[in-house]
Amino acid sequence: MRLVGAELIESREILPGQWIQAYHAPGLATGSRAGQFVHVRTNDLAGMVLRRPFSINTADQGTGTITIHFRTVGRGTEWFTRLRSGDTIDMLGPLGRPFEVDPRSRHLLLVAGGLGMAGVRYLADEAIRDGRQVTLLFGASSARELYPTSLLPDEVEYVVATDDGSMGHHGFVTELVQEYEAWADQAFACGPEPMLRALAGLAATRRGRMGVARLGRKRGAGKADATGSPAARRKAFLQVSMEQRMGCAVGACLGCVVMTSSGAPQRVCREGPVFASDEIDWEGGWSR
Amino acid sequence: MRAKRRVVTGPGLPAPARRTPTVRKRKSAFEPVRPTPPKMTIVPAPDYLDARSIGVDLTVDIGRGLVLPNPILVASGTFGYGIEYGDVVDVNRLGGICCKGTTLRPRIGNPTPRVTETPGGMLNSIGLQNPGVDAVVEKYSATWAGWRVPVIVNVAGESVADYVEVVRRLEGVPGIAGIELNISCPNIGKGGLQFAIDAEAAASVTAAVRRATDLPLLVKLSPNVADVRPIARAIAGAGADALTAVNTLSGIAMGATRDRPLLGNIYGGLSGPAIKPVALRIVYEVCQVVDIPVIAIGGITELADVLDYLAAGAIAVQVGTAIFADPALPARLVDELADHCHARGLTSYRSLIGSALPQRAGAPSSKGVEYRP
Numbered sequence: 001m002r003l004v005g006a007e008l009i010e011s012r013e014i015l016p017g018q019w020i021q022a023y024h025a026p027g028l029a030t031g032s033r034a035g036q037f038v039h040v041r042t043n044d045l046a047g048m049v050l051r052r053p054f055s056i057n058t059a060d061q062g063t064g065t066i067t068i069h070f071r072t073v074g075r076g077t078e079w080f081t082r083l084r085s086g087d088t089i090d091m092l093g094p095l096g097r098p099f100e101v102d103p104r105s106r107h108l109l110l111v112a113g114g115l116g117m118a119g120v121r122y123l124a125d126e127a128i129r130d131g132r133q134v135t136l137l138f139g140a141s142s143a144r145e146l147y148p149t150s151l152l153p154d155e156v157e158y159v160v161a162t163d164d165g166s167m168g169h170h171g172f173v174t175e176l177v178q179e180y181e182a183w184a185d186q187a188f189a190c191g192p193e194p195m196l197r198a199l200a201g202l203a204a205t206r207r208g209r210m211g212v213a214r215l216g217r218k219r220g221a222g223k224a225d226a227t228g229s230p231a232a233r234r235k236a237f238l239q240v241s242m243e244q245r246m247g248c249a250v251g252a253c254l255g256c257v258v259m260t261s262s263g264a265p266q267r268v269c270r271e272g273p274v275f276a277s278d279e280i281d282w283e284g285g286w287s288r
Numbered sequence: 289m290r291a292k293r294r295v296v297t298g299p300g301l302p303a304p305a306r307r308t309p310t311v312r313k314r315k316s317a318f319e320p321v322r323p324t325p326p327k328m329t330i331v332p333a334p335d336y337l338d339a340r341s342i343g344v345d346l347t348v349d350i351g352r353g354l355v356l357p358n359p360i361l362v363a364s365g366t367f368g369y370g371i372e373y374g375d376v377v378d379v380n381r382l383g384g385i386c387c388k389g390t391t392l393r394p395r396i397g398n399p400t401p402r403v404t405e406t407p408g409g410m411l412n413s414i415g416l417q418n419p420g421v422d423a424v425v426e427k428y429s430a431t432w433a434g435w436r437v438p439v440i441v442n443v444a445g446e447s448v449a450d451y452v453e454v455v456r457r458l459e460g461v462p463g464i465a466g467i468e469l470n471i472s473c474p475n476i477g478k479g480g481l482q483f484a485i486d487a488e489a490a491a492s493v494t495a496a497v498r499r500a501t502d503l504p505l506l507v508k509l510s511p512n513v514a515d516v517r518p519i520a521r522a523i524a525g526a527g528a529d530a531l532t533a534v535n536t537l538s539g540i541a542m543g544a545t546r547d548r549p550l551l552g553n554i555y556g557g558l559s560g561p562a563i564k565p566v567a568l569r570i571v572y573e574v575c576q577v578v579d580i581p582v583i584a585i586g587g588i589t590e591l592a593d594v595l596d597y598l599a600a601g602a603i604a605v606q607v608g609t610a611i612f613a614d615p616a617l618p619a620r621l622v623d624e625l626a627d628h629c630h631a632r633g634l635t636s637y638r639s640l641i642g643s644a645l646p647q648r649a650g651a652p653s654s655k656g657v658e659y660r661p
Contacts, residue, residue: 049405049610092376255412263396264396
């Protein structure tokens with residue numbers, strides 16, 4: 001975790017209301033991994049007292065740049081769109097724990113819903129760099145909201161679903177998953193919670209049958225890894241990147257928790273944002 | 289086997305646009321080509337000027353042996369257990385750390401969402417999520433004992449017996465410099481606030497804890513009362529060593545679809561610059577009616593806020609919400625306060641305290657609460 005000044009290099013509205021900004025921040029580009037995020041300060045401290053968390057959309061160590069992808073939803077995100085090239089803002093990062101890809105996984109299924117693309121986009125780069133095959137399933141409300149193929153690596157298989165059927169599959173992106181589930185060794189998802197919950201349901205039905213589970217892992221061999229450890233997550237078929245309203249983003253304020261199946265809330269900023277799907281209590285079991 | 293589809297959504301652009309690396313133009317042809325200078329600035333960057341080295345005394349004597357190295361503390365709930373910010377903050381530059389509210393038994397806290405930003409502030413309803421006093425002592429006290437900065441444990445409970453038991457378990461633990469009684473948390477159903485809105489209840493819990501411990505005892509006041517002065521007097525009379533003013537103001541935010549309030553707990557506590565005038569008024573009032581030190585808290589984001597609270601009679605301040613945006617702020621305020629005193633030829637910051645208080649405390653009002661219209 002570092003606190004760095006990041007200089008805006010390029011700001012682009014890629015879709016109506018959706019922006020990608022590139023920042024020169026070598027201290028963040030180096031050593032960050034897919035799934036991690038940055039916590040960015042607006043310079044309007046009297047009006048906006050909280051930083052804004054953004055997934056690291058892509059990172060390029062060679063040029064020392066990272067990009068963030070966001071939708072303008074309020075005063076904070078609008079403030080970012082008014083920045084000009086050369087402006088320097090204050091970023092805290094890289095924060096959180098990254099996606100854990102099993103070294104034996106060859107076929108990665110990425111599932112993104114809407115802005116969830118920002119959560120898994122970096123993983124596509126990492127996976128292709130490591131010689132894995134990537135299929136990216138993307139769900140959006142309509143063709144207008146589809147993430148441009150020109151911003152994806154050529155190697156990625158890109159399949160889309162739209163709610164109104166204006167492009168690709170007519171329906172939810174989760175309905176596409178069955179078709180690829182058998183092919184995939186591991187799956188990684190980011191998006192609205194109902195989407196993640198549906199995927200977790202699908203993943204639960206296939207535990208131990210396919211994918212990594214059959215790649216030469218002996219049943220009962222060795223000790224089980226502690227829940228939430230990187231090793232345990234690496235063995236999970238589905239890892240999800242969770243979203244929650246965030247305060248400090250370093251684990252101090254306990255604002256951004258999610259309920260886990262062990263009954264203890266876990267911090268999205270510290271234990272997450274990436275969790276194995278079976279770590280999460282999808283019913284939101286706050287006993288009150 | 290598997291039908292692969294490739295959906296092209298745009299006009300078939302040739303190549304994915306690489307994130308264009310900026311070509312940094314040299315200012316002149318004579319300038320030697322150097323690798324891109326690192327843009328990184330790690331905070332804390334400069335070696336700080338020790339307040340003592342410029343002849344300013346910033347130490348704060350709270351009483352009962354608790355001497356803070358400087359009057360800038362970090363507020364409970366905003367700084368975890370002191371370790372979360374890692375290398376970004378040098379804790380030993382702080383005047384004190386109030387740790388996350390600690391209860392007898394572990395608490396899972398309130399349903400989410402738990403935080404939201406509001407104009408000039410934020411609402412939180414964490415609900416005192418914490419692992420319980422025994423786990424806190426086991427996990428963190430050894431670390432705290434190695435620090436120069438005093439760590440004050442914020443204690444919350446549902447009953448007087450709870451408070452007493454927690455404090456008993458903290459008594460004598462190395463690394464724990466004091467207790468801050470949280471009798472004013474607005475976010476838990478049972479207990480919490482009920483002690484802070486009634487002078488008798490506040491005095492009884494303070495007295496009970498006082499009997500149970502020799503640790504320095506701070507009591508945190510709630511702003512959610514009509515007149516805080518009788519409560520402050522009662523707490524001082526019951527043996528508190530200092531008062532902390534104030535906790536968050538109770539509030540709600542509305543969800544985007546307006547079918548229910550946004551926070552999982554419905555109610556949250558408002559903090560940040562938005563509450564500073566309220567907190568300043570309460571500090572100003574309390575400092576006129578009690579003889580024990582008052583530690584101010586509420587919306588501090590710059591040195592001017594610190595000076596305001598000192599002028600209103602506070603002996604020290606706690607920085608809270610602003611840490612989220614600027615983790616380096618508390619340490620910077622220490623330096624700025626020392627510089628401020630130095631520039632005015634003061635040898636101690638203490639001459640700033642209470643400069644705005646009336647020379648003699650006015651007679652108690654017969655009309656009740658003055659600030660009401």
